[in-house]
Amino acid sequence: MDLFKNSFFKVFLLSISFFFTLQINAQTKSKFKIVLDAGHGGKDYGTVYHGNIEKKIALATTLKVGELLDKDSEIEIVYSRKTDVFVELKDRANNANKADADLFVSIHCNGVKNFGPYGTETFVMGLTRSTTNLDVAKSENSVILLEKDYKEKYNGFDPNKPETLIGLKILQEEYLNQSIDLAAKVQENFTNTLNRKDRGVKQAPLWVLDASYMPSVLIEIGFISNVEEGNFLNSDDGQDKVAKAIADAIFAYKKEYYNPSSASNVVIESKKEDVKIINDDKPIVKSISNKGIVFKVQISASGTKLQTSSSNFKGLNDISVEQSGKLYKYFYGNENSYNEAKLRLSEAKEKGYSSAFLVAYKDGVKISISEAIK
Numbered sequence: 001m002d003l004f005k006n007s008f009f010k011v012f013l014l015s016i017s018f019f020f021t022l023q024i025n026a027q028t029k030s031k032f033k034i035v036l037d038a039g040h041g042g043k044d045y046g047t048v049y050h051g052n053i054e055k056k057i058a059l060a061t062t063l064k065v066g067e068l069l070d071k072d073s074e075i076e077i078v079y080s081r082k083t084d085v086f087v088e089l090k091d092r093a094n095n096a097n098k099a100d101a102d103l104f105v106s107i108h109c110n111g112v113k114n115f116g117p118y119g120t121e122t123f124v125m126g127l128t129r130s131t132t133n134l135d136v137a138k139s140e141n142s143v144i145l146l147e148k149d150y151k152e153k154y155n156g157f158d159p160n161k162p163e164t165l166i167g168l169k170i171l172q173e174e175y176l177n178q179s180i181d182l183a184a185k186v187q188e189n190f191t192n193t194l195n196r197k198d199r200g201v202k203q204a205p206l207w208v209l210d211a212s213y214m215p216s217v218l219i220e221i222g223f224i225s226n227v228e229e230g231n232f233l234n235s236d237d238g239q240d241k242v243a244k245a246i247a248d249a250i251f252a253y254k255k256e257y258y259n260p261s262s263a264s265n266v267v268i269e270s271k272k273e274d275v276k277i278i279n280d281d282k283p284i285v286k287s288i289s290n291k292g293i294v295f296k297v298q299i300s301a302s303g304t305k306l307q308t309s310s311s312n313f314k315g316l317n318d319i320s321v322e323q324s325g326k327l328y329k330y331f332y333g334n335e336n337s338y339n340e341a342k343l344r345l346s347e348a349k350e351k352g353y354s355s356a357f358l359v360a361y362k363d364g365v366k367i368s369i370s371e372a373i374k
Helices: 002-026 053-067 089-098 131-146 162-172 176-194 227-233 238-257 338-349 369-374
Strands: 032-038 075-079 103-110 120-125 198-204 215-225 277-278 291-300 319-324 329-333 357-362 366-367
Touching: 032 053, 032 089, 053 075, 053 103, 053 215, 053 227, 053 238, 053 369, 089 103, 103 238, 120 176, 120 291, 176 198, 176 238, 176 291, 176 329, 176 357, 198 291, 215 291, 291 338, 329 338, 338 357, 357 369
Parallel strands: 032 075, 032 103, 103 215, 120 198
Antiparallel strands: 120 215, 277 319, 291 329, 291 357, 319 329, 357 366
């Protein structure tokens, strides 16, 4: 409990100071800044199977993504590493924060002892009870153990117990919706363009995502433990195709969220016509109001469409759905009052939706919570 309080207090102070830094810098920024983070490096090889080495594949693919993004004059790229060097997890996130980046994209490869699994999956920050997701979190967080004084640097965080990140989770809630949107775009490109197996958009307690104060995703571009997929990822052709799918997803995200003429660099909104509202239980959709500001609680997101009956959502009523590409986002409540929305958020969390968070709309267009309550 003391650890939780200490971590939470430190994060609270950091988030306040960072918020004011954002307000100052946002007035002068003119480019959409992206941090490209090639996983592992140096003494940290990542996963290694059949002669394929994660750190090398991740770096080569990341550099190719950067080459494609460089063609857009409105984009500025910051690399966590451009060579085979070891970079501590905390530095990857800290450098992104210091750069005042608008997006953090970390690229990795999967690997398991069973050589059968294949396909792509993209992670956003969140707590999870899924054993598979926790295994990924343990694997990606385990690099911490290679760092000196890691217990002091990470406030007692144990890579084998990802739930110790709970004290930091609040920092990513403002950005989770955008992170999910980017993750969905990445997975959609992998599936539709490359015909890769879609393992979905998932949430996991990954340190490098949690400590980054911006929309962030970690992309597992495939399993190098699978011989066929590993050889594809280790080839120039495979890396070119994967890099293009990722870059195209980032371009699409930038088009939707970036407005260089705005006072704040990333306008957290989306076009109303791009979002399909679904409500299977009621003939009249009331999830978005055409006047004023409306708050809702996003409780989950998945590639599976569910009926919005209370039996599918732990007894919660007033459930609505938005479809974005192949991803379905499920929401609870529809409030004009921020205080009432916070009560709905508490209700959702009491029902077990620990990663639930608030979203806001103005005249049917998505905006940030900070903009909605100012």
